[in-house]
Amino acid sequence: MAARESPPGIQIRVNSNGGGGSGNTVHPIEEMDRPQGVSAPPPAVYGEIKHSKKWVTWLIPCFVVANIAMFVITMYVNNCPKNSVSCVARFLGRFSFQPFKENPLLGPSSVTLQKMGALDVSKVVDKHQGWRLITCNWLHGGVFHILANMLSLLVIGIRLEQEFGFIRVGLLYIISGFGGSLLSALFIQSNISVGASGALFGLLGSMLSELITNWTIYTNKIAAFFTLVVIIAINLAVGILPHVDNFAHIGGFISGFLLGFVFLIRPQFGWVEQRYALSGYSALSRRKFKTYQCILWIVSLVLVIVGLTLGLVMLLRGVDANDHCSWCHYLSCVPTSRWSCRTEPAFCSTTQDSNQLNVTCSSNGKSNLYILSNPSSSQIQSLCTELCS
Numbered sequence: 001m002a003a004r005e006s007p008p009g010i011q012i013r014v015n016s017n018g019g020g021g022s023g024n025t026v027h028p029i030e031e032m033d034r035p036q037g038v039s040a041p042p043p044a045v046y047g048e049i050k051h052s053k054k055w056v057t058w059l060i061p062c063f064v065v066a067n068i069a070m071f072v073i074t075m076y077v078n079n080c081p082k083n084s085v086s087c088v089a090r091f092l093g094r095f096s097f098q099p100f101k102e103n104p105l106l107g108p109s110s111v112t113l114q115k116m117g118a119l120d121v122s123k124v125v126d127k128h129q130g131w132r133l134i135t136c137n138w139l140h141g142g143v144f145h146i147l148a149n150m151l152s153l154l155v156i157g158i159r160l161e162q163e164f165g166f167i168r169v170g171l172l173y174i175i176s177g178f179g180g181s182l183l184s185a186l187f188i189q190s191n192i193s194v195g196a197s198g199a200l201f202g203l204l205g206s207m208l209s210e211l212i213t214n215w216t217i218y219t220n221k222i223a224a225f226f227t228l229v230v231i232i233a234i235n236l237a238v239g240i241l242p243h244v245d246n247f248a249h250i251g252g253f254i255s256g257f258l259l260g261f262v263f264l265i266r267p268q269f270g271w272v273e274q275r276y277a278l279s280g281y282s283a284l285s286r287r288k289f290k291t292y293q294c295i296l297w298i299v300s301l302v303l304v305i306v307g308l309t310l311g312l313v314m315l316l317r318g319v320d321a322n323d324h325c326s327w328c329h330y331l332s333c334v335p336t337s338r339w340s341c342r343t344e345p346a347f348c349s350t351t352q353d354s355n356q357l358n359v360t361c362s363s364n365g366k367s368n369l370y371i372l373s374n375p376s377s378s379q380i381q382s383l384c385t386e387l388c389s
Contacts, residue, residue: 176202
């Protein structure tokens with residue numbers, strides 16, 4: 001992030017917590033010519049200003065550990081050798097992965113993810129399991145999925161927690177994840193969804209709004225702004241690929257962008273300067289926040305509350321947002337000659353003859369015969385998913 005500007009007219013010793021060495025010195029500039037007969041105001045003497053305090057980072061690493069722990073537990077519950085005919089990395093025992101055709105991310109089955117709390121709109125609406133809007137953010141579809149998300153969380157989250165502390169960053173992460181799940185549930189109602197991507201995009205969005213609301217205290221602001229915009233645009237563009245829930249990305253980004261104006265607002269340097277003026281010396285009265293910061297704070301807070309409330313009410317009433325926006329599905333997947341955006345859940349018909357199981361996929365008409373006696377429902381679902389993929 002770009003460095004902060006220092007106001008002219010006073011020499012200030014800044015105590016930086018960023019390691020050894022002496023404090024940086026900001027030298028005064030020459031004052032403008034003052035008309036004759038106008039006396040200069042008494043100089044203000046300032047104590048040591050510790051405006052670059054860094055928070056100790058612990059919450060983001062805890063989030064990473066929690067996500068990894070949930071993935072390990074999910075793989076333990078999945079128990080591929082017991083519930084599937086074939087597995088990847090079978091030497092891992094019950095931690096082995098589902099077949100590539102069923103899950104190319106090296107992870108559990110969709111049935112297991114549903115058991116663990118994946119976002120399933122039918123269960124949220126019909127069975128009143130609203131908690132899935134939160135739990136789905138702590139589950140991941142596979143090894144590749146969780147590696148990408150956790151590396152991104154460490155890179156983005158640690159910097160934010162150092163600057164703003166665990167309370168504000170923690171709230172940003174949780175609420176943005178909820179916002180991403182909410183938008184996803186309104187538009188994608190035939191498939192399950194998991195992952196921390198909505199929360200991660202919320203942190204990205206908050207970095208952009210933090211730069212905007214604290215615009216006057218940064219240098220190199222234009223370069224920082226365009227760098228952030230490019231990074232966000234590239235990540236959102238990846239979401240148009242199939243099997244990627246871009247609505248969770250968009251919902252998380254919008255939530256985080258608005259929350260950044262609320263949680264990540266910084267006081268003006270002049271106010272900090274005035275606060276540290278030693279007693280007995282006068283200083284010009286300065287406001288803590290600029291007017292535009294206060295306006296953005298109020299508008300963003302109202303939009304977040306109204307947006308999340310309205311979205312939740314629409315979801316619980318069973319509203320399908322696609323009925324009101326015929327083109328919005330292109331925001332999550334753009335069909336091309338190389339891939340299709342059809343991601344309907346797999347349905348199969350089965351017949352059992354002695355130890356032979358015949359499985360027929362309803363969507364593509366493919367059929368296969370398996371030597372399997374007394375198969376469990378999990379095994380049949382796994383075979384069906386693999387056959388229909």
